[in-house]
Amino acid sequence: MNNDTAIRTHDLTKRFGGFIAVNKISFDVKKGEIFGFLGANGAGKTTAMRMLCGLSIPSDGMATVAGFDVYKENEKIKKSIGYMSQQFSLYDDLTVKENMRFYGGIYGKSNQFIKEKTKLILDQLQLKNEANLLVKSLPLGWKQKLAFSVAMFHEPEIIFLDEPTGGVDPVTRREFWTMIYKAAATGTTVFVTTHYMDEAEYCDRVSIMVDGRIEALDTPAALKKNYNTNSMDDVFLQLARKATRKSD
Amino acid sequence: MRTLLFLLQKEFKQIFRDPSILRIIFIIPIIQLLILPWAADYEIKNIQLTVVDQDHSAYSRQLISKITSTGYFRLANYTNAYPQALKDVENGDADLILQIPVAFERQLVKENEATLFLAMNAIDGVKANLGSAYLRSIIQDFNREVRMEWIQLPRLNPETQIDITTSNWFNPLMNYKYFMVPGILVLLLTMVGVNLTSINIVKEKEIGTIEQINVTPIKKIHFILGKLIPFWLLGMLVLTIGLGIARLAYGIVPAGSVLTIYAFAALFLLAVLGLGLLVSTYAHTQQQAMLVTFFIMMIFILLSGLYTSIDSMPTWAKWITRLNPVTYFIEVMRMVVLKGSGLIDIKKHLLIMLGFAVVLNSWAIMNYRKRS
């Protein structure tokens, strides 16, 4: 195992009955990289990500995350990763502070750590005055940024983001990506799925999934060159047109 | 261990942040415990009686006044037409018809034998049976009086008379509330417990927070314990309030030790909460969880031996009652409250309940999958 590989998959597959959601995908993600995981709705992105996070058992193939095997060492993987799901999943009926304290706690962080980190995040997000408000009372954009910070709270090696900017306004999206860059700068590997092609440009490398397979994987610049165009949008459209699977 | 503390903190905060549900958890049991036990009296009194008197004799009048003076029967109607009496039963105005046929008195005197006819609404079997038993014993008494009038029996040909003395142990005043109040408390406790937990994990599934939990290295047992402990404490609190009501409103002081009740309740709550969690791990939506809970509750409550006797059930139903934790708690309540049984007397019950608690909770832990 190469020491600077954060995630490695080989022929990773997930079947639901006769339906092959993820079909033999193979790729490596380097440490500290921002890895974009693109694909139309229903292409299999979320399923692939859930396998890597230890939420779903693969049907076939191999994968290691942070050096741990997804089949046997899934609970060890969980210590090293953060995850932000598509569906907003902080506790609505807890306050901003309580959510951070809770997640810090279950990752086994010390009270001291939790206290300092909470303060730091509240500062960064400028949420000091809202610290004791219930999460449900926050606007969506803030919630998303908060969810990201909570996923990063225990300082994981790798962070998985499943469409983190869905439904968020452009300004917030920009801020969000600033946060992602900051995280990557500290050495965190970022694995992110997205619909937005402008966001793909921010990634170090992107893979594009079509019908459960990875059809392309390279840096945005190389992809554009290969597909003879100057926008990621175009690259994506050329590939996505091949899809036979219906989006949901 | 520390993880568990954080989980507990979170669960408690969530519980206390929803005052509407918290209010309901306490108010429903209090109100129902104050009202419902009064309804639970099987003691048959005020049986509505329609008399069809076709004789209009001195004896018929004597018999009727003897019946009404006992206090068990209320004369709903007095008529001489049987169809009219039947109509009373149909309308629910009468439970029982006593028909005194034409020439009843004359036949009794002249031919040494006469027949009375009873007809009763047998839809409710107990009322019918007990009603007819009371009425027949009154008629037998009356019969004896009639005989005494006509002949001096004792010397020559004495009528055999068996003296029956009855005594009611453990509850000599036959106060059914001693039995009903603790029983209803058990039912309420079960409902609150199972309903609270059965929804809990599914709710996290439905709103998606469970994903965020599953992706953490949290141990399954911690997660389940984090759910169990707060509701267990709430349950014990409901029990305490319930026992307080039993004491203050009904004057029920357990003959045995309250601590025995608490000891058993501690295990019982673990078992029913575990059951709720188990339902929660299987259900996909809160709706499913609720339907299943309703189904289980209905069986638990109606086959608990509180309302109907377990002895009267067919064998297969008796097996169901043995798989029903509520049955055991109701038995324990009876034993401790009325018979003064102690921990040693309920040893078997304690062990069985421990078994329930262990099996249901382990099953819930096993069935809660962090990975699909």
Next chain:
Amino acid sequence: MKQFFVFIKKEFYHIFRDKRTMFILLGMPIVQIIIFGFALTNEVKNAKIGVLDFAKDAASTSLITEIQASRYFDIAQTLSSQKEIEPVFQKGNVKLVIVLPANFNAELTHLHTAKIQIIADATDPNIANQLTNYASAIIRDYQQRITENQQLPYTIQTQVRMLYNPQMKGAYNFVPGVMAMVLLLVCTMMTAITIVREKELGTMEILLVSPARPFRIIVAKAIPYLLLSTINIASILLLSVFVLGVPINGSIWLLLGVSMLFILVSLSLGLLISASADTQQTAMFIALVALFLPTVMLSGFMFPVANMPVVLRVLSNVVPAKWYYNIVNAVMIKGLGVQAIWKELLILSGMLIFFLGLAIQKFKIRLA
């Protein structure tokens, strides 16, 4: 109106796609009616009792045989001393002990009298009372037989006729009761929860901004349950007739019609709850925990309403299941017609209007 049907269709899709829920919804009443129809009876049968026979002579043996032969008792313990009584009660092995005195036979034949003691475990007074009565009745019959042999004059015979339920089956009483319970609770719970669920998930807002009239949307959610409940009534009735042997003596159409009315009452009660609850859990607590025991205890099928204190008798009038239980009893078991149940019909209709009106009112306030 067309929109209305579109909404109803949508609700049907929701329900029929969730196979599990469908399965539970339709299977549950079947299982329940069978279990309760066979298992529940107010009557005490095969009660375990103990006998302490000091006589062990011809008379005591024949009396004991008679007791054992009765369907009420099952002699589980033969005791040999007074001291053993308390422990068997403590362990809960028997519910009643009958004590026959020494020289029972001799006393009966020579003194024409004897003393029998019946000791009941009165922790459950209702059962104790019944058992004591049954035991006394058996002893009195035994005594009467001896008396008959003595050829006494002036004897009054009694002939007893059991109306409607000659075999004294528990199912005659419990089928109508369980029917009322299942229909009421399932309908109320399901309606309340589906609506609150949409509130909770936020999809309600989406429906409410559509051009359809808000209350129609809400009513549309209740309609599929009307259909499902109709299927449930059919299966309950088929089972009670063919499996439990409870006949439908009256008009089946009247019974079905009245059941529909009762379902509508339950659905509207569910609507009302959904208007006041914000979370599914609250809805569940109101629909299930708050309604369950009052329905069991105040509708009359478990405990006769006539026996209750005045306050509870008055209170029982607000329990919809009570009226439905009365109706099913009258139509199904007694075979009566509309003229016997008009009062109940009026009350249920009144409840329907009241619940529905209040629900509309509440929704209007919330939606405005």
